[in-house]
Amino acid sequence: MTKEKILNLLKDQTQLIILILLALGISLTTPEFHTVNNFVNLLKQVSVIATISCGMTLVVIGGCLDLSVGSVFSLLNLISITAQQKSDILGIALPICIAIFIGLFNGLIVTVFNVNSIIVTLGSLSVFSGLALLYTGGSIIFGIPDTWFAVIGKGKLAGVPIHVIIFIFIAAFYQIILMKTSFGRKIFYVGTNHESARIVGIRSTLVRTMTFVISSLSVAAAAVMFSSRMITASPVTGVGFEFDAITAVVIGGTSLQGGRGSIIKTIIGVLMLAVIINVLTLYNVPFAFQNVAKGMLIIVAIISDVRSRGRFEK
């Protein structure tokens, strides 16, 4: 009985085991790897993309996908820096307010008309990237350095960068929403079968729209972290972020078919991606091959997800 339990646990945590094996493998070859300092460094590198991935996780569990996060990131990065030129608080508040509208735009189109979210957000990707390019005419803009705005990106609290703390706070908040609230449970129901969820009285359009709003808000938080660290903005900063986020979510083990997943899985996915890219860099694999690796990871993760689902249904 206990043996079965352990086996099940192992099957459930495949990703975590792979991550641990990968980390062990590297720490044997490079002694610097397994220090606390390096772990904080790793989190520092991934906090932006991890925040976006956490928001994406909720959308994916709800059975949708948001391809527009990359171009929304660029747009909000620009908005944050221009607002910061006026006042620091605006630099934080304005991107968050606009993110709510962007999320509503994506979410309402997907849910009210019941259209495929991937194709809708493929369209809004183009809309927002056009807007971002139009906003500055394609050039880079600079904020005002050395104000307290920069503390978010550069400051430290007990040795840990503040943006990492913000990320951990957001991730924990989302995990609590998913696991402990009725809204979280509704996301899982809607993702598993939104038609029957609607029939039992869950307002699935509202739930799905909310996941899109949460996704945009996470992008806003990520954009503020990034702006504060860089104090510059360019209309192309977020190009490709959508694929990094989706890769992280999928290889973490959240099912693209909706209804399964967790924030912890996504964080494991983000770390796995970072470690794999770390390894590729360590072994001098050219940068160009990283996308090959990412694409293969997505396909392998999708295949293994469907396999495990098949086993589950039997």
Added chain:
Amino acid sequence: MKSKKLRGFIADQKILLIILVIGIFLSIRSNYFLTFENITNIFYYISIEGIIVIGMAFLIILGEIDLSVGSMMALGTVLAIVFQRYGVAVGILAGICGGAVAGFINGILVTKLRLTSIAVTLGMMVLLNGVVFAITKAHTIPGTNDAFPLLAQTKVLNIPLPIIIYIVLLIAFEILLQKTFFGRNIFAVGGNITASKFFGIKVDSVRIACFTISGMLSGFAGVILAAKLHVASGRIGMYTALLVITAVLLGGISLQGGEGSIFKAFQGILLIGTLNNAMVLMRISPFIQEMVRGLLLILILVIDAINIRKKKYI
């Protein structure tokens, strides 16, 4: 009775009417629009994406979708440029084969492992993008064979060769779709996959064949693009999927599958080409053009969704 038929005919040709209206408006605004040179320009512009549209129309009628067309086109471009030094025919064949292999793998993954096409082709898109970057080493590589660009530059009766190739392909694939068993099977599978299986249609072979055709045509489009530009780079094809899917939906082919024609898809891409030409002639910023393309896709999705809903209630 007669007026009803006439009205039905006109309702079917909405897109052509819209193109006509834009055309009349533009010919009043600009003297250049109605010249032979400009009309050839529009067709030259759409001939490359138009070839991909043919394959996408097959897939959407089948009830599937392919997001990797842009990367497959880029792969075709790169392979054509790499292999054209061994002869023009070798270059052309390499591009087509590269696309076909990628499409075939898509088809195998979707049918044999029962994955959703949208997720598989999303992975394939990232993967092939990496392959293209790996081959070009993130540089722009020029062609060396002077005979190769003739594929795009030759003119027959003052009409560029790509346009003639495109029209031949349009007719050939329309016949394949409307007049052969294979074509009828595509409609059957798109209409109802389970019923088709019971009728003894080899559903999986039909689906694999369509994915391969889509890959082949994307690869071929890449070859023509390579001949036109005479360089290859990994940046090619980023927005192709967006444009091509918009064109097919704009032509009035529903994402539900089971209906449509190549001629309809052609109308869709012609409208996009005309709109693009209009925006260039009116000197609208390319950033706004990008936004318009995205908005167009979202708009047409919403209209498609409303139409599907109407049909359900009747």
